[in-house]
Amino acid sequence: MKQVTRKKIEAIAAEVRRANSIVITAHVNPDGDAIGSELALYLTLRKLGKQVWVMNTDPLPEIYYFLPAAREVKQVEDFCPVCDLLFVLDCGSAERMGGNQMGHCPRVVNIDHHLEGHTFGDINWVEDKASSTAEMVAELIDGLGVEWDVEIATNIYVGVLTDTGGFRYSNTTPVALALAGRMVSYGVQPEKIARALYERQPLSALKLLARALDSLEVSEDGLVASMTITRRMVAECGVHGWEAENFVNYPRSLDGVEIAILYQEIDDKQVKVSLRSKGTVNVARIAKAFSGGGHFHAAGCRLSGDLLTVKRQVERLVHQMLYVRDEPISRR
């Protein structure tokens, strides 16, 4: 372990020792890494006898209901925690927490692997080489000396698994794979988790996928592919509480595609945009330009405006990022 890492973990452990009441939160639209990290830390701090709450501004996607302690996650729209210590996980900026953000917590610890700002915590532990926040939380759990169990391990495993795209993205490092192996040694069953995450689609979601695939658009040079999900499509397919973000993997899977985009209409005024890159374009920069966040190869943001306006805005920026001089970046 690096010296800096050990120092950060020691400092965080000291904060934990001093605190009685602790709130854990993560970014808006929480994903598997955000939730897995929150719940693993929650279970760990409970074992240390702390009063702990997990609070998010957005609801927990149904797909994660199977996670140990998932029912402990509280959704609070006006997030304004009052506690001794606030943990902010997997969240590049205070704005990405949503709600009233910091609330009334004298101490804030921020643990993340995104590249962004991170100046909002009293302790900011940021490792952009970490595969996931879950990987960092696992190191913290070791540092706190709490005994591992299958519940904690399951949450960590899901964090690493989902943030590496099922061990496919470039952040699938030796450390990430070794950690996953270690979680399996604590009783995690990869087959069971893969089934829970990837093989439980409701029929309505598959119908929505068919509609979404019908909307597939590919740029003339084949480098950019996008799909669109309208509210009407969602209503007509009868989809409820289903997170369609993974559909972005279909345009991503096309041969030759560099950037894949999924547009999801939220309401009249808002569109959710998911971005994936297979090559040289940093989609986090695109998302950040629209106050979103993410990583080099996977990022997202929400834009105000109707679908057409939003598409035009995003496409303009994608075009700028993809083509420097006269030729595409990927062909240089």
Ligand SMILES: [Mn+2]
């Ligand atoms: Mn993450």
